[in-house]
Amino acid sequence: xxxxxxxxxGQVKQKKKNERYPKKKRNAAIVGLGTALCxxxxxxxxxxxxxAAAAAEVLVGATVxxxxxxxxxxxxxxxxxxQIAGTASVVKQADVERGRSANAEDVLAYQPGVFAAATxxxxxxxxxxxxxxxxxxxxxxxxxxxxLYDGLPITGPGGTQEDLLTLNGLDYTEVLNGANxxxxxxLSLGGAINFVTHTGRSAPGTSVSAEAGSHGYxxxxxxxxxxxxxxxxxxxxxxxxNERDGFQRDTPNSGNxxxxxxxxxxxxxxxxxxxxxxxxxxxxxxxxxxxxxxxxDPRQNNSTTxxxxxxxxxxxxxxxxxxxxxxxxxxxxxxxxxxxxxNGWRYSTTPQDWRSTDGSVSLRYLRTGDTLFGxxxxxxxxxxxxxxxxxxxKAYDQDLASAVRTTERQYTVYTGSRDTVLSVAxxxxxxxxxxxxxxxxxxxxxxxxxxxxxxxxxxxxxPRAVRYNEHAVAPRVGLRYQATPDLVVFGNVxxxxxxxxxxxxxxxGVPYIRPLKPQKATTAEIGLRAxxxxxxxxxxxxxxxxxxxLLSTVVRQASQGVDALIANANAGKTxxxxxxxxxxxRLWTSAEGSRLSYRQAYTFSxxxxxxxxxxxxxxxxxxxxxxxxxxLLFQQAGGxxxxxxxxxxxxxxxxxxxxxxxxxxxxxAAKFGYEDxxxxxxxxxxxxxxxxxxxxxxxxxxxxxxxxDSANFYPGDGFSVYSGVVFRF
Numbered sequence: 001x002x003x004x005x006x007x008x009x010g011q012v013k014q015k016k017k018n019e020r021y022p023k024k025k026r027n028a029a030i031v032g033l034g035t036a037l038c039x040x041x042x043x044x045x046x047x048x049x050x051x052a053a054a055a056a057e058v059l060v061g062a063t064v065x066x067x068x069x070x071x072x073x074x075x076x077x078x079x080x081x082x083q084i085a086g087t088a089s090v091v092k093q094a095d096v097e098r099g100r101s102a103n104a105e106d107v108l109a110y111q112p113g114v115f116a117a118a119t120x121x122x123x124x125x126x127x128x129x130x131x132x133x134x135x136x137x138x139x140x141x142x143x144x145x146x147x148l149y150d151g152l153p154i155t156g157p158g159g160t161q162e163d164l165l166t167l168n169g170l171d172y173t174e175v176l177n178g179a180n181x182x183x184x185x186x187l188s189l190g191g192a193i194n195f196v197t198h199t200g201r202s203a204p205g206t207s208v209s210a211e212a213g214s215h216g217y218x219x220x221x222x223x224x225x226x227x228x229x230x231x232x233x234x235x236x237x238x239x240x241x242n243e244r245d246g247f248q249r250d251t252p253n254s255g256n257x258x259x260x261x262x263x264x265x266x267x268x269x270x271x272x273x274x275x276x277x278x279x280x281x282x283x284x285x286x287x288x289x290x291x292x293x294x295x296x297d298p299r300q301n302n303s304t305t306x307x308x309x310x311x312x313x314x315x316x317x318x319x320x321x322x323x324x325x326x327x328x329x330x331x332x333x334x335x336x337x338x339x340x341x342x343n344g345w346r347y348s349t350t351p352q353d354w355r356s357t358d359g360s361v362s363l364r365y366l367r368t369g370d371t372l373f374g375x376x377x378x379x380x381x382x383x384x385x386x387x388x389x390x391x392x393x394k395a396y397d398q399d400l401a402s403a404v405r406t407t408e409r410q411y412t413v414y415t416g417s418r419d420t421v422l423s424v425a426x427x428x429x430x431x432x433x434x435x436x437x438x439x440x441x442x443x444x445x446x447x448x449x450x451x452x453x454x455x456x457x458x459x460x461x462x463p464r465a466v467r468y469n470e471h472a473v474a475p476r477v478g479l480r481y482q483a484t485p486d487l488v489v490f491g492n493v494x495x496x497x498x499x500x501x502x503x504x505x506x507x508x509g510v511p512y513i514r515p516l517k518p519q520k521a522t523t524a525e526i527g528l529r530a531x532x533x534x535x536x537x538x539x540x541x542x543x544x545x546x547x548x549x550l551l552s553t554v555v556r557q558a559s560q561g562v563d564a565l566i567a568n569a570n571a572g573k574t575x576x577x578x579x580x581x582x583x584x585x586r587l588w589t590s591a592e593g594s595r596l597s598y599r600q601a602y603t604f605s606x607x608x609x610x611x612x613x614x615x616x617x618x619x620x621x622x623x624x625x626x627x628x629x630x631x632l633l634f635q636q637a638g639g640x641x642x643x644x645x646x647x648x649x650x651x652x653x654x655x656x657x658x659x660x661x662x663x664x665x666x667x668x669a670a671k672f673g674y675e676d677x678x679x680x681x682x683x684x685x686x687x688x689x690x691x692x693x694x695x696x697x698x699x700x701x702x703x704x705x706x707x708x709d710s711a712n713f714y715p716g717d718g719f720s721v722y723s724g725v726v727f728r729f
Contacts, residue, residue: 072202073171073172073196073199073201073202074090074092074171074172074196077090077172077174077196078090081174081176082488082529083427083435083480084176084180084437084478084480084490085180085435085437085478085479085480085490085491085492086177086178086179086180086478086490086492086525086527086540087112087113087176087177087178087180087525087527087538087540087542087580088174088175088176088177088180088181089111089112089174089175089538089582090172090173090174090175091107091108091111091172091173091174091175092171092172093107093167093170093171093172093173096109097682097684097724097726098641098643098671098673098675098684099671099673099684099686099722100211100213100217100684100686100688100722100724101167101211102118102211102217102219102242103118103125103165103166103167104116104118104125104127104165104167105117105118105125107167107170107173108127108173108175108193109601109629109647110582110599110600110601110629110631111175111582111601112177112538112540112580112581112582112601112602112603113129113130113177113540113578113580113603114127114128114129114175114177114603115127115128115129115603115605115623115624115627116128117697117698117716118697118717119285119286119697119698119714125142125162125165126697126698127142127145127165127193128144128145128190128623129144129145129175129177129178129189129190129191129193130177130178130189130190130191130523130542130544130576130578130605131189131190131544131576131578131605131607131620131623132144132145132188132189132190132191132498133145133190134549134551134607134620134621134622134623134701135551135552135553135620135621135622135700135701141159141160141161141162141501141503142159142160142162142165143159143160143501143504143550144188144189144190144498144550145160145188145190145191145192145193146181146184146185146186146187146188146191146192146193147160147164147165147192147193147194147195148184148186148192148193148194148195149164149194149195149196149197149275149277149315149317150194150195150196150197150261150273150275150317150319151184151194151196151319151331151333151362152317152319152333152334152335152360152362153335153358153360153362153384153386154315154335154337154358155386156337156356156358156360156386156387156388156419157358157386157387157388157391157414157417157418157419157446157447157499157501157502158356158358158388158391158414158417158501158502158503159501159502159503159504161310161313161339161341161356163255163279163281163310163313163339164277164279164313164315164339166240166242166255166257166279167195168221168238168240168257168259169197169198169223169236169238169240169257169259169261170195170196170197170198171196171197171198171199171202171203172196173193173194173195173196174192174193174194174196175191175193176191176192176193176194177190177191177540177542177580178190178191178494178496178523178525178542178544179191179474179476179492179494179495179496179523180492182423182425182439182441182476182494183364183380183382183425185362185382185383185384185421185423185441187421187441187443187474187495187496187497187498188496188497188498189496189498189519189521189523189544189546189576197236197259197261197275198223198225198236198238198259198261199225199234199236199261199263199273200225200226200227200233200234200235200236200261200263201225201227201234202225202236203223203225203236204225204226204227205224205225205226205728205729206222206223206224206728206729207221207222207223207224207726207727207728207729208221208222208726208727208729209221209222209223209724209725209726209727210724210725211722211723211724212722212723212724213686213720213721213722213723214688214717214719214720214721214722215244215245215246215247215717215720216243216244216245216246216252217243217244217245217720217722218241218242218243218244219240219241219242219243219724220240220241220242221238221239221240221241222238222239223236223237223238223239223259224236224237224238225237231265232264232265232266233262233263233264233265234262234263235260235261235262235263236259236260236261236262237259237260238258238259239256239257239258239259240256240257240259241254241255241256241257242254242255242256243255246284246286247286247298247299247715247717247718247720248286248287248298248299248300248301248715249299249300249301250284250286250301251283251284251285251286251301252283252284253281253282253283253284254281254282254283255279255280255281255282255283255310256279256280256281257277257278257279257280258276258277258278258279259275259276259277260274260275260276260277261273261274261275262274262275268323269322269323269324270320270321270322270323271320271321272318272319272320272321273318273319273320274316274317274318275315275316275317275318276314276315276316276317277313277314277315278312278313278314278315279310279312279313280310280311280312280313281308281309281310282307282308282309282310283307283308284307284308284347285307285308286301286714286715287301287302287303287711288302288699288700288711288712288713288714289301289302289711289713289714289715290709290710290711290712290713291663291709291713292709293711294694294695294696294713294715295694298694298715298716298718299715299718300715302711307343307344307345307346307347307348308341308342308343308344308345309341309342309345310339310340310341310342311340311342312338312340313337313338313339313340314336314337314338314339315335315336315337315338316335316336316337317333317334317335317336318333318334318335319331319332319333319334320332320333327367327368327369327370328365328366328367328368329365329366330363330364330365330366331362331363331364331365331366332362332363333360333361333362333363333364334360334361334362335358335359335360335362335386336357336358336359336360337357337358337359337360338356338357338358339356339357340353340354340355340356341353341354341356342354344398346403347400348398349397349398349400350395350396350397350398350409350508351395351396351398351405352393352394352395352396352507352508353393353394353396354392354393355390355391355392355393356388356390356391356414357388357389357390357391358386358387358388358389359386359387359389360384360385360386360387361383361384361385362382362383362384362385363381363382363383363384364380364381364382364383365380365381365382366378366379366380367379367380372426372428373428375428375429375430376428376429377426377427377428377429378426378427379424379425379426379427380423380424380425380426381423381424381425382421382422382423382424382425383421383422383423384419384420384421385418385419385420385421386418386419386420387416387417387418387419387446388414388415388416388417388418388502389415390415391413391414391415391417391502392411392412392413392414392415393411393412393503393507393508394408394410394411394508395408395409395410395411395507395508396408396409397409407455408453408455409454409455409456409508410451410453410454410455410456410508410511411451411452411453411454412449412450412451412452412506412507412508412513413448413449413450413451413452414448414449414502414503415448416446416448417446417447417448417449417502418444418445418446419443419444419445419446419499420443420444420445420446421441421442421443421444422441422442423439423440423441423442424439424440425437425438425439425440425476426438426439432482433481433482433483434479434480434481434482435479435480435481436477436478436479437476437477437478437479437480437492438475438476438477438478439475439476439477440473440474440475440476441473441474441475441476442471442472442473443471443472443473443474443497444469444470444471445468445469445470445471445472445497445499445518446468446469447466447467447468447499447500447502447505448466448467449465449466449467449502449505449506449513450464450465450466450467450513451464451465451506451511451512451513454511456510456511457511458510458511458512460510460512462512462513462514462515463512463513463515464511464512464513465513466505466506466513466514466515468515470499470517470518472497472518472520473495474494474495474496474497475494475495476492476493476494476495477492477493477494478490478491478492478493478494479491479492486530486531486532487528487529487530487531488528488529488530489526489527489528490525490526490527490528490529491524491525491526491527492524492525493522493523493524493525494522494523494525495520495521495522495523496520496521496522496523496544497518497519497520498518498519498520498521498550499518499519500516500517500518500519500550500568504516504550504552504568505568514567514568514569516550516568516569516570517548517570518548519546519547519548519549519550519570520546520547520548521544521545521546521547521549521576522544522545523542523543523544523545524542524543525540525541525542526540526541526542527539527540527541527580528540533586534585534586534587535583535584535585535586536583536584537581537582537583537584538580538581538582539579539580539581540579540580540581541577541578541579541580542576542577542578542580543575543576543577544575544576544577545573545575546571546573546574546575546576547572547573548570548571548572549570549571549574550568550569550570550571551568551569551570551571551620551701552567552568552701553567553656553701553702553703554700554701554702554712571609571612572609572610572612572613573609573610573611573612574607574608574609574610574620575606575607575608575609575610576605576606576607576620577606577607578603578604578605578606579602579603579604580602580603581601581602581603582599582600582601582602583599583600583601584597584598584599584600585597585598585599590637592637593637594634594635594636594637595634595635596632596633596634596635597632597633597635598630598631598632598633599630599631599633600628600629600630600631601628601629601630602626602627602628602629603626603627603628604625604626605623605624605625605626605627606625607619607620607623608620615656615657618653618656618657618658619652619653619658620656621652621653621654621655621656621658621699621701622652622653622654622698622699622701623652624649624650624651624652624662624664625650625652626648626649626650627647627648627649627650628646628647628648629645629646629647629648630645630646631643631644631645631646632644632645638677639674639675639676639677639682640672640673640674641671641672641673641674641675642670642671642672642673643670643671643672644668644669644670645668645669645670645671646666646667646668646669647666647667647669648664648665648666648667649664649665649666649667649695650664651663651664652699654699654700654701654702654705654712654713655701655702655703655704655705656701656702656703656704657703657704657705657706659704659705659706659707660705660707660708660709660710660712662696662699662713663695663696665693665695665696665716666693667688667689667691667693667695667716668689668690668691669686669687669688669689669690670686670687670690671684671685671686671687672684672685673685679728680727680728681725681726681727681728682725682726683723683724683725683726684722684723684724684725685721685722685723686721686722686723686724687719687720687721688717688719688720688721688722689716689717689718689719689720690719691719692718692719693716693718694715694718695715695716696713696714696715696716697714697715697716697717698714699712699713699714700712700713700714
């Protein structure tokens, strides 16, 4: 059957004296490239895992001390993720803020396996891990990854709206590739990204920040945090405002966001944390343009239809931790996420009002230090339930001249859809060097999408309502081997389940619901983490056998006053495989503490059909096969720093027929800054796209472009300069 039937970094070392460390052709191309990469990096790929005792301390929340200093929360997170038999990483926000920090592209740079690109300046980020949400229509939603704030989900049955991917007020970000996100009940092909908010302990005092730069970019922030005199309560409050005129013409955006994080320790056994985020924003996404337009003038904008207004997204989360004894604890999490959307509010003839409210409940029981078969055993039991408490969309006819909405075109309801996961995981220390991790998840997917009212007609045979309840099982097994104190080798096999988000099944453009089913995959991964005095890095190779992959295509391009029309379908059998590598090298260090370092990340992505009746063995479109990022950074002991970085993207197809490609590109950037050793202030100057390269940051996906140039390319920003300053009191 055709796919679309149109007619039907850094490491944490925790050593203590007298302690021991617990201790077809494309496939051949991947193995060969992986071997070459290993040799080129001198087997420098990732880092040493912390020992089991230290991991247990991190797990139950005890203070871990290294060289007489307590670890920061981000370092504890890194130590915990290093126990995973797979690829995971931590991004410290302080490292990101040495330059512009405006969007997910800035925060997720240098993460192997992750592709993040802004398609319209600050907003509309295309984010994919291992090809997840491969060609989602990314002007408002992100697919194929579970997103969380402070361990609680903002992703629900309706997907993830982008308005909370502003990444303001963060301490650090956890990136867990694929099924390595098992502990967060995340079973998507891409895994999970967990954003951790500053607390009064991680950001004490008051800070004022300001950023400004090209294309009308402005961002201001005010934050304050502290801890009570009895050390029982901490708080963090922040306000952020952002504004941008846009690189493409007529693409302004603006927004403001409030963040609250309040924690309290009732006793040494009970503590709780409340976080609140509230954001308003208004933006107009630039249109896709042709290759000819991209070369001649990338600032062109063919349509201003995609105007979105968020009248107040609100996320409230609460997590209470009960320490039951020295080896076990229970976490109870509650989340409420309300995200209204006024789409096409001013410039479309068919605007839509979207209303979505998610409610989430999560439970995690963690126990360490048991004995099973005479071996040390750690066990986690987790439950997560996220449901759409209320979800619907209304589409109208609108008079463009007066901006008055007249006739209701269609009303579609999704209320009651939900995702429920129960998982049990165990890590068994088979020997001092070898650990076995196993897990089993039980998944229940409930989808209810139906059209209540419509004035549209169609000749398609799809129904006007789809309701189903589906169950699935997702096992996971992995091994982690501590080959040397500085080298860990790992491997795992896992199952992933990606249910369709509600609006993929049907929204407002057509009067029917597509009966989409969950995408399922089996993934095998092998890799290593290595660390030493001069080099630290990771290397992994993975292959996913996917059935029913959820893919999208643009049926009708947006034009003036008319929205784009997107179709979604389950594909047949596809393969995602690739290489993920990252390496940080300390090239030189002075006696005074000045240093020169080079960090780099490389992702090779090979995604294709398996003997599809229509597309044969064609490559799947939408992502570059090769992505390389590198940064040479000099940090002077007195606080001055300077860096030169590059991002190289190979060309890639934008259609399933493999007839039209986005061009390759190499983008250069540089930054300079100063960080006061007393941490009272810092400033930076960030130069982007030094060569003013005309390139496509991302592209739409179409069925068959027939080799002809078409308006499917999002232009990347041209030469830009940004500056910022932060003062702390």
